[in-house]
Amino acid sequence: MNRLPRRRPLIAGILSAAVSSLPFGGRSQSRLPDKSLRILVGFAAGGGSELMARVIAPQLERRIGRRVSVQNKPSGADIAAGDLFKRDLGQGLIVAFMPSTTLPTTPTGSPFPFDSQSKLVPLTTAGPFQIAFAVAPRTGIKTFADYVAWVKAEPKERARLGTTATDLYLQTYALMIGRALDVSYQIIPHQGAAPLVEALAEGSVPAGIGSVTTVLEHNFGGEVKILATSGARRAWVLRDIPTLKELGYPGLELQDWYGFFASSASPPEIIAEWNRQLEAVLLDKEVMAALAQLGCDVETCTLAEAAARLAANIEAWTQRMRAVGIKMKN
Known part of the structure; x- marks a missing residue:
């Protein structure tokens, strides 16, 4: 079918x-x-x-x-x-x-x-x-800088990062993010965007990553809030969202x-x-x-x-x- x-x-x-x-x-x-x-x-x-x-x-x-x-x-x-x-x-x-x-x-x-x-x-x-970095709206986090300060304030409780797939590339990129932020993440893979969004809503993970295409509809639907993307320049469909490179993390540029x-x-x-x-x-x-x-x-x-x-x-x-x-x- x-x-x-x-x-x-x-x-x-x-x-x-x-x-x-x-x-x-x-x-x-x-x-x-x-x-x-x-x-x-x-x-x-x-x-x-x-x-x-x-x-x-x-x-x-x-x-x-x-x-x-x-x-x-x-x-x-x-x-x-x-x-x-x-x-x-x-x-x-x-x-x-x-x-x-x-x-x-x-x-x-x-x-x-x-x-x-x-x-x-x-x-x-x-x-x-590009890869999108998103948080649960319930966290109240507005910017990526806010997120970095938030996760570092209580890393034992907050350093959990979900992914939209079990692919090794998302695990690798999650580890790259952890190194750039000096945060030791517990990486929690999910099989698709919907399970990750559910985990964000339930609070089992406060933040997650996945391709812009996969996360996009959930961002526009208010279920997640995209804070940054990984591209060399901003995505056309997310023109108001900064890139991680813009935010001072050139090593996280990925496209x-x-x-x-x-x-x-x-x-x-x-x-x-x-x-x-x-x-x-x-x-x-x-x-x-x-x-x-x-x-x-x-x-x-x-x-x-x-x-x-x-x-x-x-x-x-x-x-x-x-x-x-x-x-x-x-």
Whole structure:
């Protein structure tokens, strides 16, 4: 089933506008297989990756004249793209849509039942994403400086930091935040934004981190208050929220990217065609506007550029994990 889960009015409106604005004519000639195609989101429903994929899929479907569905990971595990993707390697019928931070955990031996760096090929970036640092409104904290003073006043009681996923990259970034603030955090992972928001409301954690796209609707709904983001510059959709770099923490600048990935066993002409069609869809003005409202400013690239960016990303995260003491696989 690929039914759209319930959304708050904000998110539902974005998705509806993106789909309703799409043209019905003008299909592109495509060399993609003349079969139903899938965009795999290797996470449970409700995350930022799924929201974006459900904006992109209808436009791609209308452009190429083939059925395009979005598939989620049905269980609670966060990193599941590898398990699902393995079944369709080489057919060219499925692409994975996921944050670039999914693959750097491979050196620790966790996410994929195969060597992801040799079996997967990045097709294109979709756009960068930032991490949001948020607190529970019940704390009364208004600014990141207020939070730093607050947590340091009673660190034994207050130094608990939740995450929206069990991904190693969020654990790594949480440790980086702790080092920058000189706070020894108890890191408490959650499987999605909704469980983290519930924990914030209940008071089991006073603060949490997750991608801007994942946390955004809860911020606008008043369930969390975003105090800062991790980007080099402010997110378009959060123009009033400062970056951690602005606030005096340049070492916490962090901006990764969402991207599409295919099997490296797919025919080269199919890989090239996926790149061509996805780039055209991502640069559609209605899709760009919808993704911007979800916290992603579209940025595409060539196959060669995508490969270079992924290699650099994996190296950067390997260094970050080593720096905070995470043991790497030999």
